[in-house]
Amino acid sequence: MSGEILDNRGRGQAAWNWPSIHPEGRKFALIAAAISAFFAFMAWETLAWPTAVLVLCIAAFFRDPQRVTPRGDNLVVAPADGLITLITKTPPPRELQIDDGSGSGGMGEEAVTRISIFMSVFDVHINRSPIGGTVRRVIYIPGKYLNAGLDKASEENERQHIMVERGDGLKIGFTQIAGLVAKRIVPFVKPGDMLAAGQRVGLIRFGSRVDVYLPAGTEPKVLLGQKTIAGETVLAEIGQQPLIEGVSQ
Missing domain, CATH: 1.20.5 (Single alpha-helices involved in coiled-coils or other helix-helix interfaces)
Known part of the structure; x- marks a missing residue:
């Protein structure tokens, strides 16, 4: 297939x-x-x-496993299998904000929506690109191995930032975060690589989390507590800000 x-x-x-x-x-x-x-x-x-x-x-x-990725210029797909444990407004990590001199600017300091997907040891741990475009940054940062479900894990744990830029200049950043058991983040891509939406970009060994930073003016189409499938679940549609409510049952 x-x-x-x-x-x-x-x-x-x-x-x-x-x-x-x-x-x-x-x-x-x-x-x-x-x-x-x-x-x-x-x-x-x-x-x-x-x-x-x-x-x-x-x-x-x-x-x-193979995945079927929905096609659409404005679709943002989940980079990881797992549980959505946090949806919050926050500026992107500093490493994705700043201009690094490569000729491609950062995402800026404005607060955007961050979606955090927690992967248990039972989930598939292959991570995928949320959009198609060119890899502009792959930045590895050593750190701690706190519980990946904690909000502060985004700033204190071992992590790897990836930024992908579409042909029209729109950028999306996402961060692979190690957890209590995870001890190695394995990248499959490097700056300059061209990616399709849903293409494999790396994995994290043995339980972890992925944070996705949506562009300004975009809100998620998923709910807190929802399960995602990497490369298949549509997290958001760029430029859309729907209010979606759900019931736990």
Whole structure:
């Protein structure tokens, strides 16, 4: 199904498939499988079975399912699977505000809407670009490993800022944030790369969060407490400011 065009009138074909394992996780799965095989060869069943289960857990964590990304010039899609835990007004991080001398200005100091998506260890951890455009910044910042659900994790935890600029100059920034268990942010992109909306940009190992900074004048089309699917869930439509209410049930 990769690269196929599908629509809301039945064009295309869709079928369930086992998700692939991202190459970043295959080495860990192979190491665990080798250890499990060794324990089984030695007839140490009390160790062989737990390590065999560990292989399955690693494969599940690094799963990389295909996604169908809605097409639309003004659509902003979710960069991460997870739970929307915070929606607030705040200026973008300083690293995304300032002009870094690269010829592409920052997002400015004006407060914009930030959507925080918390990823548990059970969620897919491949992150995707919310819009199509050119990668202007990839900035890694070392830091702490506080609970990623805390608001202050945006400023104190290990994190990586990415800014993508559309052809018309509109910019969106998003931040990969490590959490209590996450110990490494793995980028797949670099400044100058061209991206399509929903394209893979990196992953965070073992539980974390992604913050998205919407452009000024844009409000989310999702609700606090809603689950998102990376590359599929529409977070917002640029220039639209709807008030949407929901009921927890």
